Structures are given as C-alpha cells and as structure tokens.
Amino acid sequence: MHLPPFETLIDAHATELHRFLVGCVGPTEAEDCLQETFMSALRAYPRLRHRHNLRAWLYTIARRKATDAVRRVARRPTRDLDGVEPVAPPHPEPADDGVWLGVRALPPKQRDAVVHRFVLDLAYGEIGARMGTSEEAARQNVSAGLRRLRREVTP
C-alpha cells in the first residue's frame, strides 16, 4: 500500500470540492474552506492507512470546514460595538438567490446532502457513499432538507 502524490488529490478533486463548498457556504467562504480542507488533509496525509476512497476522506474534511465556516459567519457581528457599520468585506456577496441562503442555514447533514444532490447532481447511493451513510439515509437527509426549505424559504 502506498499513497499517491498529494498533488494528484488537488488535481482530481479541487474543482468538485469547490462547487460543493460554494453550495454549502457561498463563494467567498468557499475559497478559504477549500484551502483549509487541503491543508488539513496534507497535515494528516502520511498517517492515512489506506488509499481507497480518498475522495470520501476529503469530503469529510470539507464538510467539517463548511460547518465551522457557517458557525464563524453566524458569530460575526453585524455592527461594531460602538454602532459603526463594519467595513465591507473586500468581495461582498453578490445578490443571492434566497434558496441557497436557506440551504446554508440547514443542519449540516441535510445541507451536505442537498448540495450533493442538486449541485453535484449525484444519485442517492453515491451521496451515501461520500457522506459515509446508507443510500436510504442520504435520501432521508435530502427530503428532510427539502421539507425544511419549503417551510422556510419564501417562494
């Protein structure tokens, strides 16, 4: 058993992971999350004991980074303590489609499943494989996410 050169992981998975992260956290945070995903992966890489399903491993890390980012953004103050408007971020989020804001606000498992289904266009079996759950659990996560979105997102 040996591991492939780390760079091949970036070449093979960065584009799709990026789309996944854009779906989970939006384009601005996605770039940071993607970098952090690969840095965490690189730190742990030599200790990995298998080379099968490196993709699932990367998605596990990416999901964690996305969840951290959502928490971080939620904690970010909208106003400074003295009431002055904070400085706008260098790349303000463009006007967003409310559906995706709703997706980002879902519980992580539902959010990840919905993004896998609708951004990456994967079948439930594949979603389950990537999230480390059964096909049935993947289907349930997607439909629970959709139910919640229907309740919360204004048409």
Next chain:
Amino acid sequence: MTDDLERRLAGELRPAAALDAAGLRSTIARRAAAEGLLDVAYGTYDSPLGPLTVIVTRLGLVRLSYSGEGIAAQLEEVAERVSPRILEAPERTDTVRRQLDEYFRGERRAFEVRIDWRLVRGFAGEVLRATARIPFGTVSSYREVAAEAGSPNAYRAAGNALGSNPVPIVVPCHRVLHAGGGLGGYTGGLERKRFLLRLEGALGQAG
C-alpha cells in the same frame, strides 16, 4: 415529483467565481513550505536536451529526469519511497536549476548539490557514488566503476545501476563507456550521451 423548489435547486448554482486551480496549487505549496509540510517539491527545467523534471527533498536532489519518461510515474515512485507529501514548487528547485544553467553554458564543471540517495539501494549506491567521482572532461568504463565500487567482476550489475541512475547529469553516468571505446547505453538515449560528452570535451576519447 419535481416542484418549483427542486427546479430552483437544480438550476445552475449562481455563477460563482470559477476555481483558480493553478492559484490553489501554488497557495497550498507556499503554505505547506511555511508549515514544514512540504516533504518533496518539484519543478521543470528547460535544458538543451529537452525538459527535465527536478525533484528535491529536505535532504537534497532525489530525482532528475528527462520528462519524457513520465512525470506521474516518477512522482509515484518518490511518493512510495520517500513521502507522499509532494507538491509542485519550482522555487525549491532553483539551486539545482541554476547550476544546470551554468553547466549547460559551459561555466560549471562540478555540481554542488546534496543528493538524497533514498531511491538507490545496495551495490547500485556504491556504483553511483563511484561514478560521481569521475571528473568532468574524462571518461571511465563499466569495469573500472565496478572495481571502484568494490566488485571488479560485477560490471554487468554496474551497467544496470547506471541505467537506473535517478540523478543523471549530476551523477555523470554519461561518463561511463565500454572499455573498448563504444558509447555503451544511456537512459536518455545515446544522442544525449553524445551531447553531454561533447559539451564536456570528452567525445574524442569516446570515439
């Protein structure tokens, strides 16, 4: 059942800044180097003999190859034998590339780079270390190199070791010829061997 919500979700995700894959690779390489996570770095060098791949580790130059031999396979081998933390980071190979520049311009007679011998095992290592001592502008034979390595009769094994030299040019296996004066073989092809000997002014001896 597909409803309005699902149609909206299935529609193209609103145009996000496309991923700058090259930028990501170099950012990761830079951060990895800063954190001490870059075990193996590589870059390419355009030589008069065609592009060369330069692969370095913390210990030194581990592989120099004619890129036509297939970079992916070479990186796989280094991943297995040294470390899988491999990223493209050309600036890490600058010392080697600068010395190659000087060598090909005829301004350098000896390389001053540390070599990481981890791709070499046993007798081959002895043969290659003996080869590294052959001075610029001179040639040796498979038999002499085998003797230098401690086994005068093992000239066939010496030939094999030279054929799998992981750092050609820097460890000058091109300076080893048949005792009778024939060129012998070369990993990069005999044209390249001839070119290097001519560059070093040793082709007269090679016939």
